Amino acid sequence: xxINEKTRKALLRFQxxxxxxxxxxxxxxxxxxxxxxxxxxxxxxxxxxxxYTILKKYTGQEISPNKLRVTKYYWLARxxxxxxxxxxxxxxxxxxxxxxxxxxxxxxxxxxARDEDExxxxxxxxxxxxxxxxxxxxxxxxxxxxxxxxGALAGFTLAxxxxxxxxxxxxxxxxxxxxxxxxxxxxxxxxxxGNENGKHPVKASIYTxxxxxxxxxxxxxxxxxxxxxxxxxxxxxxxxxSIIALFNYYYSIARSESFRKRFTEMAVLSFSVxxxxxxxxxxxxxxxxIVSKKS
Numbered sequence: 001x002x003i004n005e006k007t008r009k010a011l012l013r014f015q016x017x018x019x020x021x022x023x024x025x026x027x028x029x030x031x032x033x034x035x036x037x038x039x040x041x042x043x044x045x046x047x048x049x050x051x052y053t054i055l056k057k058y059t060g061q062e063i064s065p066n067k068l069r070v071t072k073y074y075w076l077a078r079x080x081x082x083x084x085x086x087x088x089x090x091x092x093x094x095x096x097x098x099x100x101x102x103x104x105x106x107x108x109x110x111x112x113a114r115d116e117d118e119x120x121x122x123x124x125x126x127x128x129x130x131x132x133x134x135x136x137x138x139x140x141x142x143x144x145x146x147x148x149x150x151g152a153l154a155g156f157t158l159a160x161x162x163x164x165x166x167x168x169x170x171x172x173x174x175x176x177x178x179x180x181x182x183x184x185x186x187x188x189x190x191x192x193x194g195n196e197n198g199k200h201p202v203k204a205s206i207y208t209x210x211x212x213x214x215x216x217x218x219x220x221x222x223x224x225x226x227x228x229x230x231x232x233x234x235x236x237x238x239x240x241x242s243i244i245a246l247f248n249y250y251y252s253i254a255r256s257e258s259f260r261k262r263f264t265e266m267a268v269l270s271f272s273v274x275x276x277x278x279x280x281x282x283x284x285x286x287x288x289x290i291v292s293k294k295s
Contacts, residue, residue, distance in 0.1 A: 022048035141211030151273035155281035174216030182209030
């Protein structure tokens with residue numbers, strides 16, 4: 001088939017993308033324990049292999065997959081979940097999908113474009129992962145810990161003015177709050193199970209508790225290692241902002257939601273509570289006249 005060199009290079013790039021994704025889905029299917037997920041992944045692998053075969057008809061050339069890219073997304077899937085890795089990979093190929101649609105003179109490429117935009121999204125939606133099923137419980141733990149604990153530590157900073165005392169008080173408060181939140185999530189999920197939501201109360205409470213405790217440990221750490229309370233507070237706020245950014249990036253990819261909107265909402269809420277608590281801590285310290293004594 002006669003095609004110009006520029007078009008041929010573009011088709012070869014598309015061809016490598018398709019065989020790379022086919023290999024990745026095959027590898028993920030091999031380690032997937034859930035039969036339904038395994039079937040979805042194998043179907044996706046077959047679809048991508050079919051796209052590769054169509055493109056080969058135009059290029060007349062075999063091409064090897066990008067092994068580095070396969071390794072990257074394979075480990076992302078192992079660590080952060082199959083849905084996250086697949087959606088991140090598919091998102092990076094948006095320009096390629098648009099390029100497919102631009103080749104009006106090749107009907108087969110138009111079909112591939114439709115497959116990429118419609119069929120694969122439907123397959124991705126079928127993937128059922130426990131970590132996404134319990135995402136609501138994780139959100140509850142992280143969000144509550146970030147909002148409540150940035151505020152509490154900010155308030156303790158001026159009220160107590162001793163980094164180790166702040167760390168001790170914060171740790172006790174945080175652990176108690178984590179156990180309370182986990183218990184509440186257990187009771188809430190158990191109650192909701194009357195509506196057959198499919199979530200296990202114990203697992204839901206564990207996800208919430210772990211998310212809360214992880215956040216508490218990360219936010220308390222600066223007060224353990226830094227004696228200057230204001231420097232520790234500043235680092236704590238940076239850590240809080242980083243947790244908000246990383247979690248919402250993961251959530252926005254896995255759930256196909258707006259990162260900017262979720263990040264802004266959580267950051268503004270957490271830092272507003274922290275600022276208000278900081279002022280309340282200062283006001284209470286001045287009102288009571290209590291001054292902490294350092295040994």
